[in-house]
Amino acid sequence: MNVPIIRNRCKQQNEDGKKQRFKKQRGQRKLSKHLNLTADDGELDMRQAIHLDFLYDNLMFAAEKGFPWNHVCLVVKFAENVLTNSLGKELVAVLKYIQSESTEIGCELGERNFKVYIDFLFSTFLQHIKLFQFVFTRERERMSPNVQLEIIPPKSSEPLKEAKEVKIWDYQQNYEGLQRKETEKQNERLLKKQYIAETADKRLEESMKKIESKKEEKFTKETITDILKEVIGTYTANTLDNMKWNIEDTKEDLEIKLQKTSLPRPQALGIVMFLFD
Template sequence: MAVTLSDLVVKSISNLPKNEGKAFLASQLKLTCLEDDDNLRNAIYVDFLYDNLMFAVEKGFTWRQVCTVVTFCDGILKDSKDKDITDALQFLKLQSFELADVLGQRNFPIYTDFVFQTYLRHFKLFKYVFTQERDILKPTVSLRVETPADPGSMKQSKPELVWEYEKQYESIQREEAEHANKRLEEKAKTLETAEKQAKERLEKISGVQEPLSKEKVGELIQEIIGSYSSLVVEKVKCNIADVQEDLEFKLARTRLPRPQALGPPPRFNLKPKTPVPTPKKTPPKSPKSERKKSGNSRSKSRNK
């Protein structure tokens, strides 16, 4: 039995967005689960009717003509899905007289051209979809689930944010330790090389036995100063590199978004303590001073 829709239903479908319009059309046809893989045939069927309906609406067909188009496309699909294309053309020829009377001279050739460009061009594909049953492949996998032996261990679990934070924090600390060890090795090699060069210069200077001129003494002094200066410079460079890398790792730890469950960072105090003034301690009075005060008071009383 061919589908018949009322003018009100067609108007409602055309005024809705595409997905909502197709859903409303499916409800009128009493079809459900269009998005399920097991019902792809229903989804294609609804798409076919919806495309024909909207084509007629967009071309300015009257609402009665739109309803006729839906009934016609549903009939040609159902009557010719298990036949050859010649039978489909014969059905179209037989129905063309009645269809032409409804659509008129303007809309009839427009719609028949649309049918040739869509349905008849892909006739074999439509025939295959609506006659051949799909092989539904549903993999079945047996999965073994092992529960923890001690359910009490689940109490030690952490929220995901806390776990991620601690994991990143430990990664930064581990990287910092690796860089520190590497810096110590490089620092030892650099200082060893600088000390070796300074020692070689001193040995060269100490081996001089001939009388030295004033200019030669000045050159030797400059070499001694240069040897010690280069050693100091290398030490300063190593210390600067250490401080710079330490600051970079501290900033990396600070930039980590700390979960609220861990509370404020230990390096910050939300409520700084107000300093309490320390009471001044008065030195204890010596017995001599007490005697002097008592003697002065007695002399004053006698004078009176």
């Protein structure tokens, strides 16, 4: 099995299919224009699409079979009349109508062409007449999309005299970002100090409870030593926490200030000196 050849054939068939669909759509648009029909989207109006398909297929059949163009026009007109006068009627009534109208068109087309066309009409329209009846006699809700969209028009542009250079705008955006970061750190610091104070109070409270529990005991050297260890331990823990947080705060402040000074400041804004606390 030659796989590349098969792939090329499939690709060619797909391309041919696309060309045929495009050709049919273009032909249907021209036909709808001449017949004063609306060439709507078939997915939105199935009845209109089937109507146009039916007439176009009859036209193309007659043209491809070599009918003269005046006979092709007769075929389209006959197909339109058959479709219109068949709606809501039984099959027997439809056959009688076709028989009554066949005399005139039969004489125009000639015996051979008339037989060929009638065979086509029977194998397409009459074979699926119930489907045509269903589509054209039962109202169907139009499937048009109904979506609410909020449209926000763009803001009007600022006057050119108030415009900024890109470098200046970028610098100010970066600088303001660092300012916001610094403010956030300060707010976090306040919450941190509150947490440290609450933790210190809890430690002190626990230490006092331990000391109170030893009141009834006889104060010995060991008891006094334990009390001192408890007090010193609580004080040391609180002091270490404060030192740790202060070091971290100082480090964060320095990092933000260094980031500010490292921003490439445009010459148009002049020179600013940053003072470190």
